[in-house]
Structure formats: C-alpha cells, structure tokens
Amino acid sequence: MKVSALIKERRESSIRHSSSAIRYSPVPTVDQVMVEERAASFGKRSIKTSAKVAGLKLAVSMCDLTTLEGKDTPGKVAYLCRKAIQPIEAKFDVPSCAAVCVYPNMVRHARKFLGADSPVNIAAVATGFPSGQYPLRTKLEEVRRTVADGADEIDMVIDRAAFLAGDHAKVFDEIAATKEACGPAHLKVILETGELVTYDNVRLASEIAMQAGGDFIKTSTGKVSPAATMPVTLVMLEAIRDYFFATGIRIGMKPAGGIRTSKQALAYLVMVKETLGDDWLNPDMFRFGASTLVNDLLMQIARSADGNYQGADYFSLP
Amino acid sequence: MKTKLSKISTKRVVATSTHAVVPLKDRKLNFGNKWDFAPAPEDSKSYVIASQHELFINGKFVAPSSGKYFESINPATEQKLTTIAAANAADVDSAVKSARKAYDKVWSKMPGRERGKYLYRIARIIQEKARELAVLETMDGGKTIKESRDVDLPLVAAHFFYYAGWADKLKYAFPGKTPSPLGVVGQIIPWNFPLLMAAWKIAPALACGNTVVLKPAETTSITALRLAQIFQEAELPEGVVNIITGAGETGAALVNHPDINKLAFTGSTEVGKRIAQSVAGTKKKLTLELGGKAANILFEDAPLDQAIEGVINGIYFNQGHVCCAGSRLFVQEGIYSTVVKKLRDRIQTLRVGNPLDKNTDIGAINSSAQLQKIRELVQSGVDEGAELTQTQCALPAKGFWFPPAFLTGVTHAHRVASEEIFGPVLSVMTFRTPEEAFERANNIPYGLSAGVWTDKGSKIFKMVNKLRAGVIWANTYNKFDPTSPFGGYKESGFGREGGLQGLGAYCRLD
Numbered sequence: 106m107k108v109s110a111l112i113k114e115r116r117e118s119s120i121r122h123s124s125s126a127i128r129y130s131p132v133p134t135v136d137q138v139m140v141e142e143r144a145a146s147f148g149k150r151s152i153k154t155s156a157k158v159a160g161l162k163l164a165v166s167m168c169d170l171t172t173l174e175g176k177d178t179p180g181k182v183a184y185l186c187r188k189a190i191q192p193i194e195a196k197f198d199v200p201s202c203a204a205v206c207v208y209p210n211m212v213r214h215a216r217k218f219l220g221a222d223s224p225v226n227i228a229a230v231a232t233g234f235p236s237g238q239y240p241l242r243t244k245l246e247e248v249r250r251t252v253a254d255g256a257d258e259i260d261m262v263i264d265r266a267a268f269l270a271g272d273h274a275k276v277f278d279e280i281a282a283t284k285e286a287c288g289p290a291h292l293k294v295i296l297e298t299g300e301l302v303t304y305d306n307v308r309l310a311s312e313i314a315m316q317a318g319g320d321f322i323k324t325s326t327g328k329v330s331p332a333a334t335m336p337v338t339l340v341m342l343e344a345i346r347d348y349f350f351a352t353g354i355r356i357g358m359k360p361a362g363g364i365r366t367s368k369q370a371l372a373y374l375v376m377v378k379e380t381l382g383d384d385w386l387n388p389d390m391f392r393f394g395a396s397t398l399v400n401d402l403l404m405q406i407a408r409s410a411d412g413n414y415q416g417a418d419y420f421s422l423p
Numbered sequence: 424m425k426t427k428l429s430k431i432s433t434k435r436v437v438a439t440s441t442h443a444v445v446p447l448k449d450r451k452l453n454f455g456n457k458w459d460f461a462p463a464p465e466d467s468k469s470y471v472i473a474s475q476h477e478l479f480i481n482g483k484f485v486a487p488s489s490g491k492y493f494e495s496i497n498p499a500t501e502q503k504l505t506t507i508a509a510a511n512a513a514d515v516d517s518a519v520k521s522a523r524k525a526y527d528k529v530w531s532k533m534p535g536r537e538r539g540k541y542l543y544r545i546a547r548i549i550q551e552k553a554r555e556l557a558v559l560e561t562m563d564g565g566k567t568i569k570e571s572r573d574v575d576l577p578l579v580a581a582h583f584f585y586y587a588g589w590a591d592k593l594k595y596a597f598p599g600k601t602p603s604p605l606g607v608v609g610q611i612i613p614w615n616f617p618l619l620m621a622a623w624k625i626a627p628a629l630a631c632g633n634t635v636v637l638k639p640a641e642t643t644s645i646t647a648l649r650l651a652q653i654f655q656e657a658e659l660p661e662g663v664v665n666i667i668t669g670a671g672e673t674g675a676a677l678v679n680h681p682d683i684n685k686l687a688f689t690g691s692t693e694v695g696k697r698i699a700q701s702v703a704g705t706k707k708k709l710t711l712e713l714g715g716k717a718a719n720i721l722f723e724d725a726p727l728d729q730a731i732e733g734v735i736n737g738i739y740f741n742q743g744h745v746c747c748a749g750s751r752l753f754v755q756e757g758i759y760s761t762v763v764k765k766l767r768d769r770i771q772t773l774r775v776g777n778p779l780d781k782n783t784d785i786g787a788i789n790s791s792a793q794l795q796k797i798r799e800l801v802q803s804g805v806d807e808g809a810e811l812t813q814t815q816c817a818l819p820a821k822g823f824w825f826p827p828a829f830l831t832g833v834t835h836a837h838r839v840a841s842e843e844i845f846g847p848v849l850s851v852m853t854f855r856t857p858e859e860a861f862e863r864a865n866n867i868p869y870g871l872s873a874g875v876w877t878d879k880g881s882k883i884f885k886m887v888n889k890l891r892a893g894v895i896w897a898n899t900y901n902k903f904d905p906t907s908p909f910g911g912y913k914e915s916g917f918g919r920e921g922g923l924q925g926l927g928a929y930c931r932l933d
Contacts, residue, residue, distance in 0.1 A: 134878045136898050139729035149569065151463035151781035159458055343728045346452065350764075353445035374458065379772040383457035 132312050133347070135304035135340055144335035147379065148372040157371070158409045161402050164370040165192055166200040167388045169228055169359065170423055171396045172207060173327065179214040182207055186218040188423040189225045193403045197410055202399065203388040204228045204258060209251040216255030228258035228293070232283055235297070235326035237262040241279055248286040259283070260293040260323060260359075263310060265300045273313055280317035293359055293392075294319035298337045299329040307337055311344035321357035327394065332362025335372065342380045355384065361394025367405045370398060396423060454771045463781045465568045470555050472562075472645060476507045478514055478668060479651035481521035482661030488513045493670070495645060498565035499778050499787035499822040507644045510667040515636070515676040518665035522607040522634040523682055525662030531604050531632045535591035542587030542629060544657040549580045552653065556646055558779070560618055563645040565787030565823070566741055567778045578903055579622040582921075585905035586626035589926055593631065596923055602930035604632030605708060606684030609677045611698075612647075613690045614640035614789050615744040615845075620689055621647050623920050625664060631929040633685070634663050638677055640690075641670040642790050675701075683707055685929070689746070692843075692869075692914050710918025710928050712746065712910055714843040715871030718864030719749035719900065720854075720886065723757045725876035726898065731765045734849070737874060737900040739773060739827050742786055743847040744793075746915075747872035749900055750844060752829075752851045753860055759853050763812075763831060766851075770814050770827045777819065785847060788823040797825050797846035804830045804839035804850070841867055857882060861889040870912030874900045893919070 152160055170189045172181060182205070189202040204226035207215055215227045229251045233239030248259055261283045267275040284292050294314035298307050314322045322341055325332035338360045345356045358377070364370060370393060377385050385391050400420045408414050475492065477484040492506040510518070530538070549556065556579075557571040566575070593602045608628045612620035617639055628635050639647035651666050667673060674694075678686060678701050685708040688698050692713040702709050719737050721730050737749025754762045778786030788794040805811050813828035829849035833840050839850045854860045864873060873892040875883055883897045893911045896902060903909070908924035910916060918928050 133728065134724070134726045136726035136729040136878075139726070139732055139899060143729065143732045149573075149781075150460065152460060153463045154461045156459060156461040163458060349445070350450050353447065353450055354443070355445070378458060379454070382452040383455045384453050386457050 132309045135308050137304055140304055140339060141336045144339045144376070147335065147376040148368075150372070150375045152371045152375070158406060160371045160374050161367055161406050161409075162199055163386065164367070164374060164393065165399060165402050165406075166203060167392050168202040168399050168402075169204045169206040169361070169392050169394050170202045170399060171205070171327070171361075171394055172423070173230060173234075177208060177211055179211070182211045182214050183218050185423050186215055186225065188399070188421060190219070190223070192399055193407070193420070197403075197406055199403065199406060201225050203392055206230065206260065206394060208234075209247060209254070209256075212251055212254040212256045226257040227255060228260055229256040230260045230262075230295075230326070232261040232279075234260070234262050234295075235328040237264050238266065241282060244279070245282055245286045248283055252286075252288055252290045256290055258291045258293060259287050260295055262295045262297060262326060263314065265297055268301065268306070268310060273309070276310070277313050277317045280314055280319060284318035291320045292318065293321035293323045293357075295323045295326055295361075296341075297326055297329055298324050298333075299331045304336065304340050307340045308344055311341045312348070315344065315348045315354075315356050319356065321359050321392070323359040323361055323394065325360075325362040325394075327362035333360035333364055333394075335376065338373065339376060339380065342377065345385075346381055355390060357390045357392065358385070359392040359394055364393055364395050365397050365401065367401050370402060399423065452768050454768075460782050462777075464777065465558060465561075465572075465779045465781055467558050467562060467779055470558055472505050472559070474505055476505055476644065476648050476668070478508045478510050478518070479648060479664075479666040480514070480518045480662075481524075481665065482655065482659075484651070487511065493641065495563065495642065497562050497822075498642075498789055499562075499819065501821045501823075504562060505645065507641070507648075507668045510638075510669040510673045510676075512676040515667055515673065515680055518636045518667050519607060519609075519677075519680050519682050521662035522636050522665050525660060526604075526607055526634040529660045530629075530634050530663050533632070535593055535630075535632070538629060538632065539587045539590030541657060541659050542583050542590060542626060545653060545659070546580050546583035546587060548653045548656055549576070549583060553577075553580065556618060556649060559646050559649060561778045561786070564614060564617060564643045565778055565789050566744075567783045567786040568781055569783065570741060570786075575616060575619050578905070579618050582619075582622040582626045582905045586630040586926070589627075590630040593926075593930070596926055597930070597932055600932040602631065602932055605929060605931055606633060607682060608633045608635050608685045608687065608929065609680065609683040610635060610637045610686070611674050611677065611688045611690065612637065612639055613746075614643040615741060615746070617643040618646045618650065621650055623925075624687055624689075627920070627925050628687075628929045629663065631926065633929055636665045636667060636677060636683075638667050638669065638674050641668065644668040678702065685709070687918075687920075687928070688712070695916060710910075710920070711916035712918070712920060713871075713914060713916040714845075714869060715746045715748070715911065715915050716751055716841060716843050716867050716869045717747055717749045717872040717874065717892065718751045718753055718890070719874040720753045720860045720864060720876065721755065721758070721762060722857075722860075722875075722877040722879075722882065723755045724878045726878060727758065727761070727765070729898070730876040731762070731769055733874060733876060733896075733898070733900040734766065735769055735773075738829075738849040739770075739785060739847050740901050742788055742825070744789055744845055745901070747894060747901070747909075748845075749872070749874050750849060751840065751864075751867075752849055753854050753863060754851060755860075756853045756855055763851065766829060766849075767812055770812075770829070773814065773827050775814070775816050775818065775824065775826050785827055788825050788846065791823055793845065794823040794825060797844055797848065800839060800842060800844045800846075801828065801830070801848055804833065804837055807837050807839075809833045809837060809839060809850075835863065835866065843869070857885060861886055865889075865891050868914040871910075871915035872896070
C-alpha cells in the first residue's frame, strides 16, 4: 500500500513528538460541497472601519512580494526590494512586507540591495520551480547554492508526477531531503493544488509536506490555474490545525496566486482567524504570495486615511 | 530504493528540524481578539414600522371589533416595536366570510394562468423589497440579518415563483386525475420563520385556486402584515388572502370555524394534537407540521471537518428555533473525543449578539417564554448528569440570549434526548454500528428530519432506507428548496409542503 509508508512516517513522527495517541486512521476525507460552502461563508463577514484598516495593514505585513519572470533583472529586483521595505510613505504607518520572493539567480542581487540585517526576508523558489520535473540531486544542489547566496526562505515544489502516480513516499523523501539542504533557511512546500485537483489530494499532500519537515505549506506556484482558492486554503488550514494538535508543531500557511484585491485578502484573514485563531495571524505563520495585491491594499489604506480614492499612478510599482 | 530513502530522510528531518514543539497541555487554538471585527450593523432606520397594525380582511386594513391590541417587541432589545390587533371570533368570522366570497366569486373561477400572474407579481415585489423585509424580520423575531437576508427572503420569493409556475399546469401535475380547489383554507404559522412559513402556506394554496385566512404567531406578525401590503400593491383581488392576528384564542376560533375546508398548521406537537382533536369528525382536511428531534448521525469515515460544519449549522441555525434542527448528534464511538474537541473549538467562533449586525451568527431567542423553556430543559439535562459546554461571551444587557451550547454524557433516558428544546442546544450521544445508529435515531416519537455523514455511498442508502424521518440529508444539513417536499412521520405531523406533494395538499383529486 502506498499510504502505509506515510502511516509509518506518521507513527515515527508521533513517537518523536511524544504525541498522546497513535492512530492508524487514513488522512481525513474532504467533502467538496460543504468545504466550498464553508469557505464562502468567510467572505460574508463585514469588515468595516478600524477592523478594516488593521486587517489591511496586517495583510501588507504578510505579503511575499513576488516577481517570477524570465525577464527579471537585478534592476527589477531592486524596485521590488525597495517597495517591500517601505510600501508607501511613512505617514500612513504601514509595515514592511514579510519578504521578497524571487528566482535563485536574483537572490544575491536582492541580498546586496537589502543588506545583511534587513527586516525583509529573501524567499527564493527552488527545486526546479515551477514544474519540479528535475532529478533530486540537481534540485538539492540548487537549494544549497540558493541558501548560500543569501536566501532566508526556500519555496520548493513537490513532485506532482510522483504524487499523482501514487508514489507518496518519493514526495515525502524529496521534501525531507530538501529540508536538510535548506540548513537554517525556512522551507515552504508548494503543493501546486491546481494540478492535484481534488480536495482529498490537497489534504493528503498537506499531511505529507508537514510530516516531511516543511515549515510552511503553500498552495501554488502562480504558474498554474487555478492558483490559491479559499476552499483549498481552508483544507490546508484544517490540516495544519490537526497536525498541531497531534504534534504540537505550528506549521505556516501561504496561499499564492490569484489574490489580487483587498476584499479577497480580508476574507483569507477571516478564515485564518476563525480556523486557526490568533496564533496564526502574523507574518511568521501566514503569508500571501502576491504581486498586484499590495497596491490594492495600499489604495484602501490611503482611502481610509484621506477619505478618497487615488488613481493607480499614486502608488509606486513594485 | 524507496525504503532506503525514507530511512535517511527521517533522520535528516530530526537533525534539521527547527520546529518548536508545544507541550500537549498547551495545544489549544486561541480565538482571541487580536484582530476584532468592528460593528457592522445593517441600516434599520430607513424602514418605518407603523405604531399600530390592523387586521387585513377583504383587502383592507380594519380595526378589530374588540378594539383590543397587544404589544410586539424586539427580542434583542425588549423595546416595543408596535401594537398588533387582537382578532376575536367575530373578526375571524368576517375574515372567513370574505375568503368565501372571494373564492366563490373570483378566485376559483379565474383561469390558472391569471392566478399565476398574481403570484409572479407578488414574488417580484418580494424580491424588490427583500432588504426591507429582511430587516423587519430580524427586528421582529431576533434572527440574524445574515440569515433573514441570505436564507429566509430568497426562499420566500422562490416559493412564490415556484408555485406561480404550477398555477396554469395543474392538470398535468397529477396524471389521470382532475385537480380542483378545496375552498377556504385556514392557516396557522409559527414564529421561527414568519415570512417563509407564510410563503410555504399561501403560495400553493393560491396556485390551486383556494382562498386563505392566515394567522401568524403573536410574537411575529409584522412581516405577515407587510406581506398584506404587498398583496395590495400586487392588486390581488379582495379577500383572496386575509390575515388575522392574535394569540391562541384567535387560532382556536379559526380552527373551529364551520366554513373552513382545510386547515394547515405548523407549530408545536401539543397544539397540533389539540387541532387534530377539534377537527376530528368534521369534513375539514388537515395537514400538520409539528415538532422534531432530529438525529444527525456521524460515522467514523465521514469528511469530519465538513461534518462538524453541518452539525453546527444543523443545531445553531436560527438559534435552534427550527423544527428540523439536528438536535441529537449521534457520533460513532471511535471519533467521539475528536468530534467533541472540534465542536468545542468551533462554537467559540460563533458570534452572539445584535441580530442586525452582519457578522452575528447567533441572534436573540424569540421570546422570554422560550428562553425560560430552554433554560429549564438544559438545567434538567445538567441535573440528570449531562455535562454542559457553552461559550462564554459578553451579551447585550437587554434582550433574550442563550449562547450556543452542547450537552455530553447524554443517554436516551435523559429528557434532553427526547424533548424538543427549540434552542441552540445540542445533545451528543454515541453509537457503535450502523444498526445501532438507526435504532437509536428512530427511538423517539418524532420523525421530521435526519442527517447522515459518511464518505461511503452505500452506507448512506442503507441508513436512508431505515430512518423514519420525512427529510434526510446526506453530507449536508438544513438545505431547503421549493421543489422538495417537507414533512414528518409520527408526532412530527402528516402531509407534505413544498414540491408537487405540497401542491396536492391543496387540491381535491378526482
């Protein structure tokens, strides 16, 4: 059985973390209709006035400001870094973004711009992003070199081919090996949920990623549609919650791709608040992978302060 | 190869793990106020409630012959909203006479397609005024604006639209039979879904060519009378629908009126039994939709997190003032502790308070009397040894409130396992096998609804065939649609409302 390897790992993991109960139950199933209904309910919360401003600022602080294009240059990355450090004029009292997220080749340029003790982390996609269709040894070498260049966080992709073929052990092993190659860097595991398709797959992949040592689980590369959705993120948050109860370890969550508006971002924050609670409502435990979202957040923050909407040209491009 | 890699990676995870492990006793979710929602009240000032409400008889608002009025309050503030006319036997008689005249002269003779036009018009006006009606419903009954806006009102309009569509197609509805209207219908509706119950009752009755005398519950009459204004606006012929307000005596006068052809009642089993006694020996047709104590059955292989949502919705929807509420939760023993833990976490995020606030999940209990009943029954559960879990939250100083609660350690012998609480209180019990689940679920005088949660399709079919309940939901709960019949077994009543079956209840079939 393919799952038995996972169960074995769970069992060993449970022993390691001195969990109270070892259960030989499969990963919980997910009902599509009800999970989509529940996810939609968070969007119905009405976030007004002070709660809105606080939520928008929190969302800015959780952004991994991202550029992942073949045409990225050191100059473009410099724009990104500057934007991440100070997203808008100081009078609006907006925090820095959590990180910039770039390709491995851009890490040393970002490090040069940000300096050694920047408040903004450098996240790099790695392990043959976005497809993951590369041999493990080149993936690991890529990770080691990217960390050596100055990356604080590694956003790896799982081997979807292995997952869909049922080789969950291979998925597990690659994540575990990547975690080791990361050394001190934090590891985010991208499941690419748009290619896993079913919520049951998302739940199982989340379990594997957490068991194998991921610090964060992340929905998408942004290169596949659909990217992050509310129900997919909810399934992953529920997996994080159950893993926390079983092991005592808090895993972080990063929805990425497709989150472009303040309204969407606030709905995600409501979902985190009401699924995992306050301990996850901070940039150490929750991130948005986004590029266009930040300026929409800033536009709303500026409107709350000034009372009127400004055009897009009043907000600097990342 | 695979095994070898697994071994290596396991060691590596331990060696490089940067995770801090929270000790078992501290593994709790912290639903605090780090990021609290600001108040988000729905605008209620734009809608004026008249200081006095009259009876609606023969297309006009008329004063009650007794000259007596009673107060209607907002259960969330205990403030008086208006005064409502109290109809006596003479008023009931004039309402029935008006309905009889409209039946004989106009409505029964009108072609179905013309009746349908009126119903479509009413449905459209309801949609146009949905926001106002939702706000009034919330102020009058205490239910949350979220539910009156997103559940009640869309369903009210949908029922009128659905039955409007049948009005000109009746002869195709019952193959081989010729449907004809029954005559004057007396309808008595409860306070938990005031407008929706009015729609369930009025729309099929009118579609079939009957005329109506409707009595809303005394605590929630405002929206029914607002509906009467909509009938005027739609130019519904005089007397086709008459609305008489009042308490139990008004209802009794309607039930006992000799010129009623059919009675439809939704409410408590106790009153339903009395109505059945009164009607016995007469030619009046009767449908009853009464109490319930639904079993929500949770198997080990269920999609657990979604099942929890279904359990939450099943019992806390509309403050538990729902006859089909999933008030008995049967959990398979293997997942009992997990389910209780998840429920405990989940109810903490339910927001109790001002029903007009768009973020409120649990509104006000409908009346002081109902609150007393809930408290008394919950106390009996605790006295009999059940353990109460209830959220601790700040409640408004005025109004009737009962934070969401559930009872564990409940057995079949407990009162809370068999009596309808009609409030936000869940009784949690366990079972071991599917056979035990349906035996326990059926072991009750009620049989209105049930829920089954399992990932296994064959198990759903097996359970559905064994459960004696009028409505059974699988992997969902509290889903309503005008096309779907609704009604009960045993002491939950007889007859069906909604769908084709609901149409048949208002026709003579020859």
